[in-house]
Amino acid sequence: MIKHWKTIGLVVFVSIIFSLFYVQMSREVETYPTFTLETTEGNVEVVHPITLYGDFHTGEHTHLFSYNLQETMYVQQMPSLERLNGFYKYAEMERLEQLYPAYMRGKVDDVSMYTESDLYVVQADMDWGTYKNDEPVNMAFNLSVLHKELQKEARMTIEIPKRDQSSFISLEKMYAVGEDLHIVTSHSHDSDHGLTVFDLRVYTIQLDRGKIGSTDVIYTWEQEDFTEDIRVAPIENHDSILADQRMLLLKAIVEEDTDIENDLQISKNQTEKVSYELIAYDFRTKSLDTFKLPSQVKDGAEFISYEDNSDVFLIQENQEKLEVIEWQLGSDEQPGPLMVPTNNPVHSYTTSYQGEYLYIYVNSKAPNKNIGEIHVLYVPTGEWVYAGNLMSNRPLKDEEEVIIHSIE
Amino acid sequence: MIKLSNVTKRFGRKWVLKEISFQIPKKQITCLVGRNGVGKTTIMNMIMGLTHPTKGNITIDGERIHSSLYDNISYVPDQATMLNQMTVGDAMDFMRGFYKNWNDEQALELLYLFSLHKSDRIQALSKGARKKVDILLGLSMDAEYILLDEPFSGVDPNSRKQIIDVCTGHFMENRGILISTHDMLEVEHIVNRAVMIEDGMVHRVLEIEEDEETEKKTIIDMLKEVDAHAERK
Amino acid sequence: MRKGSRLIFFEFNRASRMYFTLLTVMFFTQILGFFVMSKGYMGQVEHYIRTYGLDIPAIQEAIGIFSPEQIIQSPWVMAPLSLCIVYMIAYTFFIWYRDWYGANVFIYRLFMLPVSRTYVFISKAVTILLMVIGIIAFQLFVLYIGKWIIAGNIPIDFRGSLSMLDIVMGFNYLTIFFPFTTVQFFTLFGGMFIFITIVFTAILLERSFHLKGIIYGLMYIIGSIVLLISPSITEIILQRSFVYPAEMFWIQVGLFLISAYISIRVSTYLLEKKVHV
Numbered sequence: 001m002i003k004h005w006k007t008i009g010l011v012v013f014v015s016i017i018f019s020l021f022y023v024q025m026s027r028e029v030e031t032y033p034t035f036t037l038e039t040t041e042g043n044v045e046v047v048h049p050i051t052l053y054g055d056f057h058t059g060e061h062t063h064l065f066s067y068n069l070q071e072t073m074y075v076q077q078m079p080s081l082e083r084l085n086g087f088y089k090y091a092e093m094e095r096l097e098q099l100y101p102a103y104m105r106g107k108v109d110d111v112s113m114y115t116e117s118d119l120y121v122v123q124a125d126m127d128w129g130t131y132k133n134d135e136p137v138n139m140a141f142n143l144s145v146l147h148k149e150l151q152k153e154a155r156m157t158i159e160i161p162k163r164d165q166s167s168f169i170s171l172e173k174m175y176a177v178g179e180d181l182h183i184v185t186s187h188s189h190d191s192d193h194g195l196t197v198f199d200l201r202v203y204t205i206q207l208d209r210g211k212i213g214s215t216d217v218i219y220t221w222e223q224e225d226f227t228e229d230i231r232v233a234p235i236e237n238h239d240s241i242l243a244d245q246r247m248l249l250l251k252a253i254v255e256e257d258t259d260i261e262n263d264l265q266i267s268k269n270q271t272e273k274v275s276y277e278l279i280a281y282d283f284r285t286k287s288l289d290t291f292k293l294p295s296q297v298k299d300g301a302e303f304i305s306y307e308d309n310s311d312v313f314l315i316q317e318n319q320e321k322l323e324v325i326e327w328q329l330g331s332d333e334q335p336g337p338l339m340v341p342t343n344n345p346v347h348s349y350t351t352s353y354q355g356e357y358l359y360i361y362v363n364s365k366a367p368n369k370n371i372g373e374i375h376v377l378y379v380p381t382g383e384w385v386y387a388g389n390l391m392s393n394r395p396l397k398d399e400e401e402v403i404i405h406s407i408e
Numbered sequence: 409m410i411k412l413s414n415v416t417k418r419f420g421r422k423w424v425l426k427e428i429s430f431q432i433p434k435k436q437i438t439c440l441v442g443r444n445g446v447g448k449t450t451i452m453n454m455i456m457g458l459t460h461p462t463k464g465n466i467t468i469d470g471e472r473i474h475s476s477l478y479d480n481i482s483y484v485p486d487q488a489t490m491l492n493q494m495t496v497g498d499a500m501d502f503m504r505g506f507y508k509n510w511n512d513e514q515a516l517e518l519l520y521l522f523s524l525h526k527s528d529r530i531q532a533l534s535k536g537a538r539k540k541v542d543i544l545l546g547l548s549m550d551a552e553y554i555l556l557d558e559p560f561s562g563v564d565p566n567s568r569k570q571i572i573d574v575c576t577g578h579f580m581e582n583r584g585i586l587i588s589t590h591d592m593l594e595v596e597h598i599v600n601r602a603v604m605i606e607d608g609m610v611h612r613v614l615e616i617e618e619d620e621e622t623e624k625k626t627i628i629d630m631l632k633e634v635d636a637h638a639e640r641k
Numbered sequence: 642m643r644k645g646s647r648l649i650f651f652e653f654n655r656a657s658r659m660y661f662t663l664l665t666v667m668f669f670t671q672i673l674g675f676f677v678m679s680k681g682y683m684g685q686v687e688h689y690i691r692t693y694g695l696d697i698p699a700i701q702e703a704i705g706i707f708s709p710e711q712i713i714q715s716p717w718v719m720a721p722l723s724l725c726i727v728y729m730i731a732y733t734f735f736i737w738y739r740d741w742y743g744a745n746v747f748i749y750r751l752f753m754l755p756v757s758r759t760y761v762f763i764s765k766a767v768t769i770l771l772m773v774i775g776i777i778a779f780q781l782f783v784l785y786i787g788k789w790i791i792a793g794n795i796p797i798d799f800r801g802s803l804s805m806l807d808i809v810m811g812f813n814y815l816t817i818f819f820p821f822t823t824v825q826f827f828t829l830f831g832g833m834f835i836f837i838t839i840v841f842t843a844i845l846l847e848r849s850f851h852l853k854g855i856i857y858g859l860m861y862i863i864g865s866i867v868l869l870i871s872p873s874i875t876e877i878i879l880q881r882s883f884v885y886p887a888e889m890f891w892i893q894v895g896l897f898l899i900s901a902y903i904s905i906r907v908s909t910y911l912l913e914k915k916v917h918v
Binding site: 079 | 650653654657661708771775778779781782805806807810821823824825826882883885886887888889890
């Protein structure tokens with residue numbers, strides 16, 4: 001054995017170095033903060049279903065973690081084989097995978113591509129087809145449809161009619177109800193007088209027949225110098241669809257040149273004027289109603305909605321505080337905002353609507369061990385039923401930051 | 409017994425050996441005779457499984473060559489095969505580590521007879537000395553069969569004498585030996601049988617004692633006749 | 642098994658001289674680099690203090706804080722590491738060809754050993770793998786020392802994180818060769834071993850069939866790669882996936898094992914029936 005000291009020596013050296021390395025890697029994660037939720041008010045059972053996902057920034061690197069009231073888990077701590085299925089899981093994707101594991105096998109992990117009715121689960125995306133002169137020429141919808149009762153999957157490709165008349169088509173939203181699938185698309189083409197014409201269309205596909213039943217253009221506008229923009233309002237529950245089968249569209253009209261900012265918020269430059277309208281499209285009657293937003297709605301307001309009635313919920317920042325506005329569509333009543341009872345100035349926030357509860361997590365601006373606050377609103381009564389502080393086990397260093405970015 | 413049956417070997421389009429059949433019995437010394445390039449090394453390489461016949465088969469005591477038989481059959485090739493950076497002692501250790509039939513006593517005796525030292529680095533040895541190392545390694549195994557490919561060629565006279573002395577000594581007793589040579593003179597008096605290869609075929613197999621008795625000629629004379637016949641062709 | 646391990650020791654001993662020389666060069670070059678670059682940075686800091694009288698935040702603004710990535714991406718570290726990589730690629734071929742074309746024809750000895758020729762194959766593959774793992778472990782070892790050098794030369798105000806995770810991440814795309822968990826260790830080096838067996842099989846095809854064998858060898862490598870990436874290719878062609886990511890992992894593991902089995906079986910056949918001296 002002594003004769004073979006070189007080989008044995010190398011094996012021993014490798015074992016020692018890698019062992020040290022792995023011990024150090026695991027110890028490194030142990031230096032990261034762990035979290036607990038301290039209840040200040042209400043019943044902690046209300047927050048048991050949720051998982052908070054956040055980033056721990058150390059200056060140069062970012063470490064993803066989750067916290068589910070029992071433990072903090074950093075992505076490095078997750079067993080390697082479990083991590084293969086993804087660390088961050090949308091609750092909706094997990095639900096679909098648990099209920100329909102065979103159907104969901106191999107499916108894309110993008111929750112916006114799925115919709116569900118009482119009869120079907122549908123995954124849909126655009127098939128761009130072939131290209132001619134750098135433009136797609138035979139676009140179609142690719143659908144994968146699961147009949148929930150029969151547990152049978154059908155795949156279909158449905159060509160988009162008159163697709164050659166549009167220079168660009170994008171899939172905006174989907175909504176399945178019964179045997180119908182409504183796909184909302186945004187089309188654009190150049191008009192005769194050199195402007196770009198946009199229209200929003202709804203294709204209603206009969207899932208049992210695999211055919212387009214109807215195509216409706218629900219709104220058309222010309223975009224001259226990008227002064228007008230319409231997008232489907234990003235409302236959290238059912239993605240802007242209200243329980244009465246109405247889809248909300250947010251129309252922004254800029255009176256002077258400005259850039260309209262990201263989808264999630266109403267925003268404007270303080271010196272320009274932007275006005276907003278909410279347009280409700282009814283899938284059953286195919287009619288449009290236009291509503292002016294309440295005057296209390298400020299820059300940066302975000303939409304939330306819920307199923308039971310046609311109330312629209314918005315959340316917005318107001319002087320380093322958050323407030324929730326509940327507004328009945330079509331009502332002239334100016335709703336009084338419901339202040340989120342935060343104790344610290346708001347750095348950023350995230351929301352989630354689950355069951356009948358609206359969860360609002362607020363990242364604190366100047367955290368020490370208090371990373372942020374969580375507040376829960378019971379929507380049917382408009383009462384705050386829970387308040388808690390997310391606490392770190394140790395103070396954060398100057399270069400460290402913890403941001404919770406989603407609630408699932 | 410090592411038995412070759414209808415062994416044929418082709419390199420590319422050239423048929424080097426055509427239906428060679430002969431035997432190497434145990435406890436006898438067989439000499440493989442033929443000109444340079446006739447295929448003697450190829451035959452030995454095929455017996456050892458270092459190259460493969462195109463047709464035919466070769467058996468050692470009824471079995472085809474496989475790894476466990478290498479404890480029982482030793483080969484001393486014409487080329488030096490041990491690593492240059494090894495010493496003679498390293499080479500002996502290498503063999504001792506792998507072959508259960510390695511005989512240390514025999515190895516030390518050969519070391520003395522060949523005037524070699526364990527500390528001699530193979531790189532620094534002459535061609536004759538390297539051949540002696542290979543022969544030492546080959547003969548130090550208690551193998552039933554030993555194949556020696558041109559053990560006397562290309563070496564200095566002193567080494568040649570030492571090698572001849574060893575090859576005619578007790579190290580060869582009770583083993584099946586196959587020696588290849590193009591010059592029979594050195595081994596004429598120890599060889600039991602000779603296989604003459606000409607034109608890729610076995611020209612003649614001579615049982616030395618019987619044929620010398622029958623033909624009233626020495627083996628050397630018989631070989632010269634074969635050579636002359638080949639030259640006329 | 643004992644004779645098999647003896648072969649591994651033997652093969653590694655043959656390679657050890659050049660191997661340890663390379664590691665020594667790597668050590669001294671990289672350590673020197675850590676010294677030179679950390680001292681150089683502090684020289685700049687002192688220059689700014691002396692010449693402009695700047696305070697710490699101003700100096701940080703002017704020249705930035707010192708990050709280990711600067712040394713790792715420099716020729717001080719990359720050059721000797723690249724040399725080791727090139728050496729290992731060359732040695733993967735050399736480990737076979739020198740037994741035929743070396744000063745003495747050692748392949749005779751290897752083929753006449755009373756061990757299955759598969760052991761000859763495995764011992765060479767294990768030797769290559771051990772050498773590669775050794776280089777990676779040695780690089781980690783040097784990084785530990787380098788970390789200590791930086792900490793000793795540069796005050797905490799002027800340097801970034803010296804955690805091993807952050808230092809290793811400084812290798813950018815080469816980070817994949819540093820396994821952070823035991824599962825990654827076995828998948829990375831298991832995969833590497835299988836790739837070595839594929840290359841060895843291609844070499845043995847050349848040794849068996851010579852000129853034609855080069856074509857066969859290249860085809861074998863391409864065929865093996867196609868087999869290994871076939872699930873991904875299928876997904877790309879059909880533009881859809883059929884399995885969950887964890888299931889895809891196990892399919893890949895299965896394909897790697899199948900590839901290893903085929904390589905070893907083919908190589909054993911070639912070594913016993915086709916390869917000649």
